[in-house]
Amino acid sequence: MKNKYNINDFNFHYKIETRWKDLDAFQHINNAVYATYIESARVDLFKRWGIPGTNTGKSIIMASLKINYLKQLKHPSSLIIGQRVSRLGKTSFDIESIIFDEEQNAVCQAIVVAVCFDFDSQKSVDVYESIISDYEG
Amino acid sequence: MKNKYNINDFNFHYKIETRWKDLDAFQHINNAVYATYIESARVDLFKRWGIPGTNTGKSIIMASLKINYLKQLKHPSSLIIGQRVSRLGKTSFDIESIIFDEEQNAVCQAIVVAVCFDFDSQKSVDVYESIISDYEG
Amino acid sequence: MKNKYNINDFNFHYKIETRWKDLDAFQHINNAVYATYIESARVDLFKRWGIPGTNTGKSIIMASLKINYLKQLKHPSSLIIGQRVSRLGKTSFDIESIIFDEEQNAVCQAIVVAVCFDFDSQKSVDVYESIISDYEG
């Protein structure tokens, strides 16, 4: 794990702390909560790209989410989420996110397929320039 | 959507109701909450298979989760989650889950790759008979 | 418990089902989740009163929440939340909510102090007629 993903390969870093309520009845951080961690990091990236936090104008919608679970997590843990634009299409693109624990082990790897979408015209649109310039070709 | 997935193709049905808090700042049911809906349905299936709700003995762990988002959801909505064992491997298997809304439109499709795991020996084990007999070959 | 609160003393009934993720590391329904159950019931009551789901116009805001925990809850449980307007003030009022389990035992009792508030003028306003007429004096 440790060697497969390196935090330095991800140009966006987002810190997040576990909460006690993130634990489930198995006393591990719940699988679905990983999606919430990744979402908080993603919204931060959207802010960098000037995406509004409302259902208006030029925005981004999610087409799919894939999470590969690599390691169980305890509470409390201080996590860093590494993110990068890992694929560019015409109207869609991928964000790869890795949650790293304190020892920089990968806890999970996730790919979000996102679509640039204009809420006013209700149509998908070309990937925004700000995203293209963040693509790690 | 409606035609692509048919609830009658799924032999396990689980009902779930949205909650107001499932909405996010976009006033839609939050993407990560779909993972929680699917999880509640899956835990119900695990009970059918006699899987204990603790980290002991013969259990099942998740290797990955993939969700394809097909439709946005409002609150309140009464949902039915259709589930089936869609793939059988030696120690792993897939569960396909579809969340259907009141009009039986598919809201999302999800595939969980699950692994039969013995917490006592800390090893993956052959897929349990109860799961094999539920496989819709 | 059973005798202290009677569901027939509450004129509004709201059904809610537990979810697996509502459990916490103690394998009981998490204390904070009770607030979410009560909120879902309350939002349903607000709809009856014509309160919009947005930060505009004549709305209702929460001043305080008090929950008395009476009983632990397991998953799955089918709950009924009984609600009533238990106090009327000039601009504020109380909602008493009881979560009842399948045996109609009270799981918790909650009092929300709510304030009628006009988001446009940013001022508290007299309690709305619809609420007054629902007061069980």
Add this chain to the structure above:
Amino acid sequence: MKNKYNINDFNFHYKIETRWKDLDAFQHINNAVYATYIESARVDLFKRWGIPGTNTGKSIIMASLKINYLKQLKHPSSLIIGQRVSRLGKTSFDIESIIFDEEQNAVCQAIVVAVCFDFDSQKSVDVYESIISDYEG
């Protein structure tokens, strides 16, 4: 608000960051989530007192929670929760918690009535010495 509560009057400080999912459809941090923030801080305090994270032996259970909502919260916010033991009884005690925002304004004030409880004997027991010594008389 700022003057009413002073963070220096609370001897335990716990940091917590909002998450995007903590927002609700009103685009404010959801009222029920405040209970989760306070809980994370409280569990940290329990660890200081040597309370186990399981339903065994000498533990602490919650009798009630009262939250006074003073201020709405946006995301992202960096919060500090000030905590103190504000009342000592024979088998019960109170924890007062204040959530402070970046400007040290009080966002809410909460009182938890907690009971020292022995899960083995299923009886309430005298308040533990570690808690008595933390009481700010």
